[in-house]
Amino acid sequence: MSELRKRQDPGKIADTDPQNHDILPRRSTFVLSSMLSGFDRPRLVILIFFAVFAAWILSPQETSSLSHSYAVCSSSGARIYTVDHAVPHAQCLVVDGSLILDVGSLDDIMARWVARGRLRSSLQIRYLDESSIVVPGLSDSHGHILEYGASRQFLLENAKTIKDAVALVRQYILDNDDILNDPSKFIEGSGWDHTSWPVEEWPTSDDLDMDPIIRGRPVILQSKDGHAFWLSKEIFALNSPWPSEIEGGVIMKDSSGNPSGVVLDKAEDLVQKPAPTEQDLLRHFNVAVKDILSHGLTSVHDAGFRPVSLEFFTRQAAAGNLPFRIYGMRYFNETDPYWGNLSEPIINAGDGRLNARSVKIFADGALRSGGAALHEPYHDNPHTKGVMRVDPKVLADVVYKFLRDGWQVNIHAIGDYANGVVLDAFEAALKDVDITALRPRLEHAQILTQTDLERVGKLGVISSIQPTHAISDMWFAEERLGPERVKGLYAFRSLLDHGSRLAIGSDFPVEDMNPLAGFHAAITRLTPEGLSPNGPSGWFPEQRLTRMEALRGMTIDAAYASFTEDSLGSLVPGKRADYVVLSQDIMTVPVDQILRTKVQATVIDGRVAFGKV
Template identity: 40%
Template sequence: MAIQISSFGCARIPHADLIISGGRIHTMNPKNPIAEAVAIQGDRIVYVGSGEGARKYEDEITIVINLDGKTAYPGFVDAHAHLMSLGKSLAELNFVGTGSSEEIRKMVLEKQQAVPKGSWIRGRGWDQNDWPVEEFPTWRDLSGTEENLVYLRRVDGHAAWVNKTVLDHYGITRETEDPPGGRIIRDENGDPTGVFIDDAKDLITAHIPEPTIDEKTAWAKAAILECNRYGMVGMHDAGIHKTDLQVYENLHGSGQLSLRIYAMADGDSIDFVKERFALGPSAPVGGYVSLRAVKLYADGALGSRGAAMLEPYSDDPRNTGLILTAPDSLYEMSRLALDAGFQVCTHAIGDAGNRVILDAYERALKEHRSGDHRLRVEHAQVVSLEDIPRSAQLGIIPVMQPTHATSDMYWAEDRLGPERIKGAYAWRKFLDSGCKIPCGSDFPVEGVNPLWGIYAAVTRQDHDGWPEGGWYPGERMTIEEAVRGFTIDAAFAAFAEKETGSIEVGKLADLTVLDKDLFEISPKEILNARVIYTIVGGSVVYSAP
């Protein structure tokens, strides 16, 4: 593949700054699904069609990218992820893929050699479901680390594991009560074991120093580069704080933002949310940073048994999980958001969590019958079968993460039982009910690579091809549905389908070029596809070495 400057002797009008041709272009526009060439002027697409037709836009200063038979797509967008958390995870201990608590202890001990005594050591990514004994770790599993304060988040961010030093330093004992929306894991004597679920984490995080703007800027820059490297042109940032917005706007102002960010104000940051509601939605056409949504939390996570269930967990019969926000509060916040012109995006994983937010949305929508609200449920992971068509009837958008299914499939049925599993990761049921499914990864909970999400969506298998035929294969997506989930349907979930998500004249020139045609190769080959170019607003922001 080559980039060249045209040698045409006389200029042609209209002029294109960039032409991409010489391969197949999947536009995701049903009226013109396949093209040979795209012409771009500034940050907009001015032509989509044949290679010959694109030539009239070319002049002596046009840059031409010859695809050499490669394939272009609308730029990939992750519809649910956490940019700052990704950057932070790149800067701290990463436990994804670790096989035991002992392996993690050794990593912490090694880190101790490089940090001052008494300082915090932080990490993320442990998952007890991947260990030989699928039980939560305890402070005893971190023995030898007592010279430092150790705080290690579970892969989903909904649980944290600390060492004995943290428990002693902050006086957390058997007398410490579980906070609303949280749980302290305790031993048979009632003593804290060192694991804190959901809002119980606040007992620890209240004492961890807040990161500086400079630290957050470094995290954001590292995360943006990582996203671009995997072909991403945008992402929906699920729960940001005021300083996050400041960082993004500063990066944009200094020309260092190469990723479109559709931000959701974190509903737990009450003052920030009130401030944004008073200012109104920020959604500049063609902009890089928009904030017109709020993120709420109905329940916890399945892996830590904090997802709220209508019936007790099959593998923990005394536990139904946690409702993190009272139903009336979910309704009230949804109503206030709609009053202010904001979209509502609510984390809901368990069937009770999903029921609670659907009830709240239905109440709020009765007071806002007109308008295009596009209320979202983030994850919609375990849903009662009767609530799936109800979601479609209410116009709810279930934003789902295909790799959650393939990460959880080894233990999910043990946790949910044979009947409840039928409404879990139920992509086909949602699609058949009439819902669109914007897709994401929830990174850094899962890997950043959107191709992993597309592979999971069409196979419901892990990277080794297990299980044969796929896990509950009737819920698989087609390749077109999966690609839509990371392109035009992701754009729809952000009210951006007129600007991005497909390759059409007048839209923003955001494209991803791969070395393979996802629509032609076998599903297994998707994992081997490689990003060649990431193009945002007509500028190449990543080029494969």
């Protein structure tokens, strides 16, 4: 009986908690009042007791057998974070099919259950562990799903030198008989990072071809930031002739003027490689699915659907094979004909699992590889200001056309010059188009001048940011940008204070997919080990976000950035039942404990996709 009493008395909510207000529609309130008019309080308590008892004894013990309607309740106070201003915390969340039916205290929920005439049907009640919390389904606002799966096939992240990377390629060949026995088979890997090596230098084709096992094989190794290919001599031969220059890209040369082994940004497009098969795509997708769900992600904004990706996800949606929600950005190639007036956006395909109503455009390169377009030369390389991948006039033209034709425009912009050019294009389009309604986005928004920080909010532009980029780049950023310009890098607080919404992501596979890593980085600006160039207070700590701001960036503001805030992003009645159960309260535990948090369950449309409730 003591165990039964414990299950039935999960604790009281503080009187100051607003969770019991403004939830029930007026009609339901009237019905409840009418029903209760014939009951005195003791009889009502008994009635609710038996309703709870029936739910308890009838509820199955396995998560997979959750009924059509069920409740998830905290046994230790209001530990459900709704991310709703009206009702920020709740004790219980009621799911009915794929939707949220109710939130509030257990007493009020059971009273409303009776008022709805559902006394004859049992309501499963699942109690959280004492330390656990519930948050809305988490979103990654900038990731690369199929590229992530492909990158997991052969990783170079652990290479600490060029020699280490070459050794990993050699071992990969020796470990795979199909590759070892077929010298023509393409070898693809990713994750090398020259900025982390003791001597920061670019690798060369000679480094690969000096190894007899590798020599003569087609090898393509993508850098950690995705903006550079390290190529073998065989790849250069297969793709010859190479132009002396390419607009928006770089072909690195040796002292004789020949390609040395690395190509940057638009020059990557010159590399031809075999198209992935359907089997390849499915293998890559399945690898990504497993990690996405285990990290508590229910939605991913895929930042750059190439045609093969768009077609693949469209097929999966039609077949009902999307285990999580995907918001896709269609790929833009300035050499192709304009298609914004010829294509229709994809809206809520696969029962709301697939949307593709935006376009992704690259304005410049990356800071790590020196391709970010700056107003002034790089501090550590005064011979360059970086690279614009698209001509500003072309950018202004296509931005206007896409917005005119109803597409959200999401633009990769890293350097302060590139961000300024993009904002110019948005501002020019504003003369004829209500761009706020189309919610344009700066993807990364890494370095902005003070004037442009103010302009982002005024124009209604969303800042799609990746906090883990900040803690990766902080170790070399000042050397690259100088002591003054670096202050405008990853200025999250300034963006928010100037009125820009923040949609938070990771840019996986460039950074760790785990959204809690981004949460930790956003509120501390420290590495997971608690380090920064500025000490334990964090790297430019004045740019830190609060925990609620970071959570909103992964939930309701990410939903706003994908036009889904009416159905996703917060736990309120009528929205989709996407939620995550975490093993501890990330909103209150010491920051050095946040990354110890485990995802206990990922639930999408009311059904458990990972773990158990």
